[in-house]
Amino acid sequence: MPYPMQLGFQDATSPIMEELTYFHDHTLMIVFLISSLVLYVIILMLTTKLTHTSTMDAQEVETIWTILPAVILVLIALPSLRILYMMDEIYNPYLTVKAMGHQWYWSYEYTDYEDLTFDSYMVPTQDLSPGQFPLLEVDNRLVLPMELPIRMLISSEDVLHAWTVPSLGLKADAIPGRLNQATLTSTRPGVYYGQCSEICGSNHSFMPIVLEMTTLKYFEKWSSMMQS
């Protein structure tokens, strides 16, 4: 859940998001180091009276300032690729759920059961109950069991959308005529919010995603209730 004046990411709820948070911190440290060094050199050059404008053929310094940035780039690229391939991995999923984007709402299909499908519309601000969040709440939440790998298949019925849940480190474009796969795993129960992340028309801002992760037992109760 984001909060006002937030700096940085939401708390990680999936192993992938934990990895992404570490990677972000790692890269940010490198950026800070480089920025401080550059700032230090700028200040040094502006405040010194010594000048030397005719340096030629300085092989040593040329070698160092070519190799060092290359090493730094590799130190960023390798962990980045590692997470990229981790995100692609799908072990035997417990459940398959399809998220379809529409102008302007999401609909979900659980077809491992007998065709459980429902639409998920935003709750208009004037209809909110106390404690609910404006522009984030939906009438039918996507309920899923926690601590299990779930195969999300994301597509669209009309234009481009993107299905996103930041605290799970999930984002996939919803493209008409194409099925995109993502693995969803939550390490704890809770309600997680996301929003459509691809400009899709006038109500793009009003098609949020609400995920309710719960125990398998309650998930089964919910799914049997939804079917009857």
Add this chain to the structure above:
Amino acid sequence: AGGRRTSFPPPAQRPSTPPFDPRFPNQNQTRNCYQNFLDFHRCTKTMRKKGKDTSPCDYYRKVFQALCPLSWVQRWNEQIQEGTFPGKI
């Protein structure tokens, strides 16, 4: 104390979802859905031709039903009925 007891009907069955398919290791699963839809129809066609039981084809149906969006399946079924389905069955 005591309270009302709500009992829920047991789930119809534990879900058994298609496992990872090494033919389709990518994020793009469009082909996985389509191929299984084709395979199901090819399978039932040949089984019927041979006058055999079509129940071995049920696996393909389970897979494409789990993977394909309902609207796609509906559209393809209409196309098959009208004879305008582009795939070779």
